[in-house]
Amino acid sequence: MKLIFHIWRQPARNKPGRMVRYEHANLNPDMSMLEALDVLNEDLILKGEEPVVFEHDCREGICGSCGFMINGIAHGPLPKTTVCQLTLRHFRDGEELVLEPWRARAFPVLKDLMVDRSAFDRIIAAGGYISIPAGSAPDGNDILVAKDDSDRAMDAAACIGCGACVAACPNASASLFTAAKISHLGLLPQGQPERDSRALRMVKTMNAESFGQCTNIGECEAVCPKGIRLEVIARMNHDFIGASWRAR
Amino acid sequence: MNLDARIPSGPIDKAWDKAKFEMKLVNPANKRKYEIIVVGSGLAGASAAATLAELGYNVKCFCFQDSPRRAHSIAAQGGINAAKNYQNDGDSIYRLFYDTVKGGDFRAREANVYRLAQISVNIIDQCVAQGVPFAREYGGTLANRSFGGAQVSRTFYARGQTGQQLLLGAYQALERQVDAGRVKMMPRAEMLDLVVVNGRARGIVTRDLVTGAIESHAADAVVLGTGGYGNVYYLSTNAKGSNCTAIWRAYKRGAAFANPCFTQIHPTCIPVSGNYQSKLTLMSESLRNDGRIWVPLAKGDKRAPNEIPEAERDYYLERRYPSFGNLVPRDVASRNAKAVCDEGRGVGEHGLGVYLDFADAIKRLGRAVIEERYGNLFEMYERITDEDPYKVPMRIYPAIHYTMGGLWVDYQLMSTIPGLFVIGEANFSDHGANRLGASALMQGLSDGYFIVPYTIGNYLASERFEKVEPAQAEFLAVQDQVAQRTRRLLNAKGSRTVDSFHRELGKIVWDDCGMSRNAAALTEALGKIRALREEYWRDVKVLGAAEEINQSLEKAGRVADFFELAELMCLDALDRDESCGGHFREEHQTADGEALRDDQRFSYVAAWEYAGPDQPPVLHKEPLMFEYVHPSQRSYK
Numbered sequence: 038m039k040l041i042f043h044i045w046r047q048p049a050r051n052k053p054g055r056m057v058r059y060e061h062a063n064l065n066p067d068m069s070m071l072e073a074l075d076v077l078n079e080d081l082i083l084k085g086e087e088p089v090v091f092e093h094d095c096r097e098g099i100c101g102s103c104g105f106m107i108n109g110i111a112h113g114p115l116p117k118t119t120v121c122q123l124t125l126r127h128f129r130d131g132e133e134l135v136l137e138p139w140r141a142r143a144f145p146v147l148k149d150l151m152v153d154r155s156a157f158d159r160i161i162a163a164g165g166y167i168s169i170p171a172g173s174a175p176d177g178n179d180i181l182v183a184k185d186d187s188d189r190a191m192d193a194a195a196c197i198g199c200g201a202c203v204a205a206c207p208n209a210s211a212s213l214f215t216a217a218k219i220s221h222l223g224l225l226p227q228g229q230p231e232r233d234s235r236a237l238r239m240v241k242t243m244n245a246e247s248f249g250q251c252t253n254i255g256e257c258e259a260v261c262p263k264g265i266r267l268e269v270i271a272r273m274n275h276d277f278i279g280a281s282w283r284a285r
Numbered sequence: 286m287n288l289d290a291r292i293p294s295g296p297i298d299k300a301w302d303k304a305k306f307e308m309k310l311v312n313p314a315n316k317r318k319y320e321i322i323v324v325g326s327g328l329a330g331a332s333a334a335a336t337l338a339e340l341g342y343n344v345k346c347f348c349f350q351d352s353p354r355r356a357h358s359i360a361a362q363g364g365i366n367a368a369k370n371y372q373n374d375g376d377s378i379y380r381l382f383y384d385t386v387k388g389g390d391f392r393a394r395e396a397n398v399y400r401l402a403q404i405s406v407n408i409i410d411q412c413v414a415q416g417v418p419f420a421r422e423y424g425g426t427l428a429n430r431s432f433g434g435a436q437v438s439r440t441f442y443a444r445g446q447t448g449q450q451l452l453l454g455a456y457q458a459l460e461r462q463v464d465a466g467r468v469k470m471m472p473r474a475e476m477l478d479l480v481v482v483n484g485r486a487r488g489i490v491t492r493d494l495v496t497g498a499i500e501s502h503a504a505d506a507v508v509l510g511t512g513g514y515g516n517v518y519y520l521s522t523n524a525k526g527s528n529c530t531a532i533w534r535a536y537k538r539g540a541a542f543a544n545p546c547f548t549q550i551h552p553t554c555i556p557v558s559g560n561y562q563s564k565l566t567l568m569s570e571s572l573r574n575d576g577r578i579w580v581p582l583a584k585g586d587k588r589a590p591n592e593i594p595e596a597e598r599d600y601y602l603e604r605r606y607p608s609f610g611n612l613v614p615r616d617v618a619s620r621n622a623k624a625v626c627d628e629g630r631g632v633g634e635h636g637l638g639v640y641l642d643f644a645d646a647i648k649r650l651g652r653a654v655i656e657e658r659y660g661n662l663f664e665m666y667e668r669i670t671d672e673d674p675y676k677v678p679m680r681i682y683p684a685i686h687y688t689m690g691g692l693w694v695d696y697q698l699m700s701t702i703p704g705l706f707v708i709g710e711a712n713f714s715d716h717g718a719n720r721l722g723a724s725a726l727m728q729g730l731s732d733g734y735f736i737v738p739y740t741i742g743n744y745l746a747s748e749r750f751e752k753v754e755p756a757q758a759e760f761l762a763v764q765d766q767v768a769q770r771t772r773r774l775l776n777a778k779g780s781r782t783v784d785s786f787h788r789e790l791g792k793i794v795w796d797d798c799g800m801s802r803n804a805a806a807l808t809e810a811l812g813k814i815r816a817l818r819e820e821y822w823r824d825v826k827v828l829g830a831a832e833e834i835n836q837s838l839e840k841a842g843r844v845a846d847f848f849e850l851a852e853l854m855c856l857d858a859l860d861r862d863e864s865c866g867g868h869f870r871e872e873h874q875t876a877d878g879e880a881l882r883d884d885q886r887f888s889y890v891a892a893w894e895y896a897g898p899d900q901p902p903v904l905h906k907e908p909l910m911f912e913y914v915h916p917s918q919r920s921y922k
């Protein structure tokens with residue numbers, strides 16, 4: 038099958054970039070989007086042109102490395118699917134696809150489709166954990182967790198940190214990402230002792246990085262490959278307001 | 286070369302306590318004066334880096350991804366074992382130990398395995414306390430399932446994303462230490478060499494994957510948790526970036542490489558569909574708990590699976606192994622799948638596949654239960670193959686998945702280079718010739734949270750350290766070699782891409798040093814690999830420059846190392862003239878085609894020492910003693 042790509046090419050951070058058109062006729066509907074780029078890159082290299090840089094590792098939708106916009110949609114048109122798992126059978130033969138990196142002030146482009154998402158690590162470092170040094174834990178079954186709570190914690194914990202939520206949000210807010218972690222830990226009994234300080238510090242850090250504010254648009258939920266629900270943001274706001282009140 | 290494994294004397298169940306008691310301790314106030322480098326942020330690396338920092342050491346942690354949270358451990362699906370006996374079904378530390386030694390086909394060190402089984406229970410406690418959302422029963426207790434060749438339910442899991450949740454737990458512990466200023470995290474940095482000063486590991490040389498800068502980092506001890514080398518086969522279930530570079534360069538600096546030919550082929554992966562394919566996707570073997578594996582009885586039966594009546598199906602695992610059935614260990618399941626495909630009874634377009642059928646389970650348990658257990662795996666399968674496994678049986682085929690071989694380490698997880706510790710999949714230690722399901726996560730976390738933090742202290746307290754600086758001659762010399770190698774790759778300016786070489790290399794290793802091996806094929810493979818390696822250095826085409834983001838250059842360096850490792854794998858496979866676990870030498874099989882060990886001649890760890898470029902490596906043997914689990918022919922009948 039044939040696809041026509043328009044791909045953002047940018048040689049380095051702070052260098053100007055531009056869209057470049059590539060036509061590829063030798064594609065197969067069973068290929069993933071990343072395999073299509075592999076094939077394109079092989080051809081480019083043989084022609085002496087620099088291959089397109091994009092991030093990837095697991096290619097199973099779990100590491101969160103991959104991600105770019107396809108025709109304006111983060112990770113492309115298929116719901117709950119990262120680009121590494123998106124097969125070409127979801128496109129029409131001859132379709133034109135515009136591939137662009139995540140666009141957000143907090144995610145500067147490093148090269149082509151690769152961006153810097155280190156702000157996410159800094160948000161986690163600001164309290165996205167339970168403080169329990171190795172060796173000090175009680176027996177696993179000493180902490181009973183209601184199945185519902187555990188399941189809901191797991192739903193939130195499924196976030197892969199890919200950044201699609203930020204890319205899709207018109208405000209470039211990192212609320213879904215931050216709230217997913219606050220919810221995961223806040224739903225569990227183990228997470229209670231630090232619940233207030235976690236919400237306060239993580240939200241503060243999120244705001245200090247150059248992400249925008251959440252205005253409840255919901256684009257993030259629509260593109261999230263792991264189906265993280267908007268309700269986690271409500272939970273974050275609840276925890277944040279409660280904690281701010283108690284911390285006066 | 287000294288292969289003293291430093292196994293404590295006395296009864297095995299007291300060995301670890303004894304070792305811990307005999308260890309020298311570092312004064313708490315002095316810990317912050319020590320610098321420790323941890324390369325890798327997978328389960329092993331992240332847990333080690335976090336724990337060492339909790340103890341007060343200064344830690345620098347490296348990974349090649351943009352964030353430590355993306356290490357390949359994230360992809361583990363099925364679960365993690367622990368001898369908790371929460372299900373009251375007769376499990377115990379001794380049973381987990383026994384199963385692991387037997388599962389490894391008597392090629393692992395008993396004392397290490399016993400310790401692993403002991404520590405397994407602490408891991409679960411630690412992870413629960415961190416907030417890992419393990420599956421729960423309605424009463425709020427932890428749920429378990431049985432997994433990959435075990436007859437007790439000892440596997441803990443978080444849906445089909447156990448590795449993700451365990452890794453996020455370790456990553457969060459790591460970020461807590463980053464926040465506390467005790468870990469300096471260095472993402473997007475690739476270790477390209479080890480620096481040895483006065484016979485001890487004292488640092489590493491890295492390439493900054495954004496700027497391309499070649500940099501030196503000095504320390505008092507170096508820990509490698511850099512994962513396995515399954516990508517030598519090109520197509521594997523490993524993440525695309527997984528590589529052998531860190532351990533291979535350490536090997537070339539004097540660390541012995543143990544049992545390189547022990548690789549694991551996983552029975553339940555989605556079959557290859559075309560030559561563009563970039564990786565293979567694992568379907569968790571937990572599926573084998575409820576799915577039934579079969580092929581048509583008749584050769585070349587091309588009917589759709591639903592049209593083949595019961596009587597014309599061969600549930601070959603249930604038939605051949607009535608007591609374990611579909612739950613036989615991985616090596617056995619894989620070899621049997623290959624055998625039925627070789628007979629011409631394979632399914633799918635290329636005949637390289639067998640069915641994994643859930644129809645009976647859905648009838649028995651209902652769709653909802655199956656969905657609850659495996660929903661995300663079914664979804665993943667459908668996404669890739671465009672087939673609905675609730676309606677049509679899955680097609681699966683074996684693929685390379687894990688490498689039991691790795692750098693040789695003693696009981697303290699130290700390699701043959703003093704001060705170089707190796708943890709997780711990167712070492713060779715606990716799985717012998719075949720790893721049981723759900724035990725790699727256990728080993729990585731055991732090494733990282735509970736073993737290496739002690740043993741490093743012992744090492745540091747036992748030695749005196751002169752100050753080393755990145756500016757000193759030893760570092761500069763290594764930096765120079767690294768830079769030269771990079772230039773050589775860029776300057777070859779040949780006509781073939783890195784991937785095209787990698788694919789060709791992978792095919793040789795898969796065909797000749799994969800699921801079954803024989804002397805003639807291995808000898809031939811050695812020649813083919815050498816010839817292809819020469820061609821590689823002459824004819825590889827890597828565009829771009831060294832001082833920028835250059836993914837082709839990154840790959841090129843890794844593939845160059847895979848070439849050398851592939852040769853050592855074949856050499857080791859040739860030398861080990863017996864079958865054991867995943868290493869199946871066609872010359873050595875029982876009448877009904879099972880692996881035939883030769884304990885008289887091969888009950889040892891093969892530790893290879895690098896002898897210089899184009900010199901044959903030197904084989905050292907660490908004899909294996911079995912005092913508790915008596916070697917027997919494994920039987921899963």
Ligand SMILES: Cc1cc2nc3c(=O)[nH]c(=O)nc-3n(C[C@H](O)[C@H](O)[C@H](O)COP(=O)(O)OP(=O)(O)OC[C@H]3O[C@@H](n4cnc5c(N)ncnc54)[C@H](O)[C@@H]3O)c2cc1C
Pocket residue numbers: 324325326327328329330347348349350353355356357358359360361362363364365447448474475476477510511512513522523524527528530531567686687708709710711722723724725726727729
């Ligand atoms: C698909 C799949 C499913 C699995 N499921 C299970 C399961 O259910 N249960 C189980 O027990 N096991 C499972 N395994 C096996 C298990 O996941 C791995 O063995 C284990 O996670 C390895 O952990 P590790 O910490 O040793 O290495 P990894 O997680 O591979 O981490 C390696 C780290 O080293 C870094 N690194 C590597 N090279 C360099 C370098 N040169 N410079 C800098 N950094 C470097 C990487 O960035 C990464 O951070 C599975 C494996 C696969 C492939």
Ligand code: FES
Pocket residue numbers: 092093094095096097098099100101102103104119120121122
């Ligand atoms: S490459 Fe890992 S999620 Fe896509």
